Every structure is written in C-alpha cells, then in structure tokens.
Amino acid sequence: MTAHPDLTGTSDDLREMVREFAAARIAPLVAELDETERFPSEIYQQMGGLGLFGITIDEDDGGAGGTVADYITVMEELSYGYASVADQCGLVELVASLLAAHGTPDQREQYLPGLLAGTLRCSYALTEAGAGSDLGGVATTARRDGDDWILNGEKVFIHNAPVADFAMVLAVTDASKRKRGGMSMFLVDVDQPGVERAYTEHKMGQRASPVGGFVFRDVRLPATALLGAEGTGFGAVLSVLEKGRLGIGALANGITRSAVDTARDYAVGRRQFGQPIGAFQAVSFTLADMATEYQAARLLLESGAARLDAGQEAGVACSMAKLFASETAVRTTGHAVQILGGAGYIRGVPAERLYRDARVTTIYEGTSEVQRLIISRDLLGRLA
Ligand SMILES: Cc1cc2nc3c(=O)[nH]c(=O)nc-3n(C[C@H](O)[C@H](O)[C@H](O)COP(=O)(O)OP(=O)(O)OC[C@H]3O[C@@H](n4cnc5c(N)ncnc54)[C@H](O)[C@@H]3O)c2cc1C
Known part of the structure; x- marks a missing residue:
C-alpha cells in the first residue's frame, strides 16, 4: 500500500531513501533476526552512516536537523522493514534529544558523535x-x-x-x-x-x-x-514524552502498513471456491477497513507532529495518535492472520511475526490506559 501523502511537508526523497534502505538492508534479515534474537549490529551501524539517528537533532550537534514530521516518516518506513530496527532509531532519538537539550558541552562531545554515528549503543x-x-x-x-x-x-x-x-x-x-x-x-x-x-x-x-x-x-x-x-530528571522525561509517543505510534503504523500489504497480496493470490479469496466481500471489506485505519492513524500522527513542530501544546494529540495507531496495529495484524488462514498461524510467516511485533506497542511508551487517562482528563478534568 502506498503510504499516505505527507501533509506536513516531509520530503519524498527522505521517505524514498529510508524505504529503499528498509527493502535492501532490513527486509532480507528479518526472519533470521526474529528467530535468533540477535542485535542487528550491521544495520545499526548502517543507520548511523546514513544519518537516520538523531533526525530532529540540530546539525550543529551532529543530527539531521529535521522535523518531528520527518522523524515519524523515518520511523514508519523503518518499521515497515522491521519494528525492532525502528526501535533503535526511536531510542537514539530520545537519548540524543535529552543530551542535546540538557547536556554540558563535554557530555555532548563524549556521547553524541558516537551515538549518532551508530558506534555507541544506549x-x-x-x-x-x-x-x-x-x-x-x-x-x-x-x-x-x-x-x-x-x-x-x-x-x-x-x-x-x-x-x-x-x-x-x-x-x-x-x-x-x-x-x-x-x-x-x-x-x-x-x-x-x-x-x-x-x-x-x-x-x-x-x-x-x-x-x-x-x-x-x-x-x-x-x-x-x-x-x-x-x-530535573522527571521534567526531562516529560520533555521527550510526546515525541516518544509519536515515534512508537509511527512504528506501530509501519507494522499496520506491512500487515495490509501482506494480507492484500495473499488475498489476491490465494484461491478457494474457484476464485481469489479477495473476491469474497468478507475479505475485501476487512482489507478496506485495515487500509482506512492505517490512513486515519497516519493523519493523527501527522497532526501531533505538526503541533510539536509548531511549538504548540501537543499532549492530547500525541496520546490520541499513539493510542489509535498502536491499537490499530494490534487489530489489523490480527485481521492479517485471519486472512491468511492456517498459513498465518505458522511460526516465521510474516503475518504471524507482525502480530507478535504489534502487541507491545499498546504497552511501552505509555500503555493505552495511560493514554486514555490523559485524553479523558482533558475532557473531564480530575473528577476524583
Ligand atoms: C519490550 C519492552 C521494552 C521496554 N523498554 C523500556 C526501556 O527501554 N526503558 C524503560 O524505562 N522502560 C521500558 N519498558 C517498560 C515499559 O515502559 C512499561 O512496561 C510500561 O510503562 C508499563 O509499565 P508496567 O509494565 O509496570 O505495567 P503497570 O504500570 O504495572 O500496568 C499494568 C496494567 O495496569 C494498567 N494501569 C496502570 N496504571 C493505571 C491507571 N492509572 N489507570 C488505568 N490503568 C492503569 C496498565 O495500563 C496495564 O494494563 C519496556 C517494556 C517492554 C515490554
């Protein structure tokens, strides 16, 4: 599925560059990485070399000098390749953001160059x-x-x-x-x-x-x-919370896009009762819902990114985006398994892995319940 055209101005070149990297360098290794649980050192270093760490960090500090909108694009494209790889990008982004914002010149010099180059792990x-x-x-x-x-x-x-x-x-x-x-x-x-x-x-x-x-x-x-x-430690945590939540939301949406593509390809190729299963409305409408939810999540993520980039209050927008994108990833990967039937339940098949990869996105970087707490407090205030 083609990603939703970005309304926040992220360049097509950046998206294409990360997409090509994910297809050429990440996708061929995914099954092995999932099986062995090994840290993908070679991909980590290549990401540093390509400038995919520290997307929103100023160029003066060695970063890419990009926007939060760029960051969510990079996260989605990496995650379309493999969520575990996007995880590293998100982690470096948070740690580098805190170093850039609060570090002394010596601390920045000690950690930022290696971290952004992919030679230091945090x-x-x-x-x-x-x-x-x-x-x-x-x-x-x-x-x-x-x-x-x-x-x-x-x-x-x-x-x-x-x-x-x-x-x-x-x-x-x-x-x-x-x-x-x-x-x-x-x-x-x-x-x-x-x-x-x-x-x-x-x-x-x-x-x-x-x-x-x-x-x-x-x-x-x-x-x-x-x-x-x-x-100032707790304040520092809060200062990167919203960007972190958008990053994980974008990671979740990369999983969703991959689930849509996996299920669509199967629905076109798999024949039962003399026709492709995608010709059955139960399957095609499920795919339609999956694609629609992907686009809706993308727009919520872009809305949160636009607010952060404009320096506006973004807490509720980022919580809504993270909540919806992660719950969508869990739901749509479940649909993908269903569309693949028995073939979706076999260990090592992409739909099965995506289903497992999606599950944690409603838990880490603030659970879905914590996001609902933030959103509902904005609606209701603190009633108790
Ligand atoms: C794969 C993975 C990677 C992680 N990476 C990191 C990392 O790098 N660094 C790090 O510091 N942490 C990390 N974490 C921890 C993660 O942030 C926590 O797991 C998460 O914040 C939830 O905390 P908890 O697991 O203790 O669950 P709990 O806080 O005990 O929550 C248990 C359940 O209770 C619910 N709950 C809790 N409070 C409320 C409430 N007020 N209202 C309604 N429901 C509530 C939760 O939503 C959840 O459903 C990671 C976790 C995982 C699984």
Missing part, C-alpha cells in the same frame, strides 16, 4: 519492578559523596541493557520531593564496577531489540555524570 533506564506506568515509584537512589554520586537500585525491561555502552538512568536524589524536583538523570557507563546486566528477556515480538535489566550496587559516578541540574 539505554534509557526508567522502569523498575515497582515503577512502571507510575514513575513516582522509582526506588533507585543516587546520594552525594563529596563531589561524586553513589548509585544503587535495579531497573527492569530496559531496551538494549544487554548490549548498551551507556545508560541514561533516572534516580531519586531527594526522597522528600520525588517527582516534584527530587529525581535526577545520570549518564552511566554500564561497563564500570558495580553495574550488572542482570538478564536478557525473551520477548513475544520485536525480538531483535534486546531487553533486560540493570543492577547498580554502590556505583561511583563523577559529578559530571549528572544530566542537567539536580532535581
């Missing part, structure tokens, strides 16, 4: 066993020791924990204030003493973006490890 470590949707429950602490900080705690479900060079870690620095100025963000070299990569999860889908845990035991950090001012 993690963004917020979640803990007791702190998922509610980051107020973060129990990892950083206490001062002279000029240094001592970090203790445990993070779970962290992208790239098994393979990262450094992590951005959210920790409590003033327990009396917590989310209101008591949390800080630290840049942590994860190969240093006291840091343990606790385990690697085996996930349902998106299996080539490794997820695992970190344990920090009396990790000594220099004063220069603090990102921004003390107490």
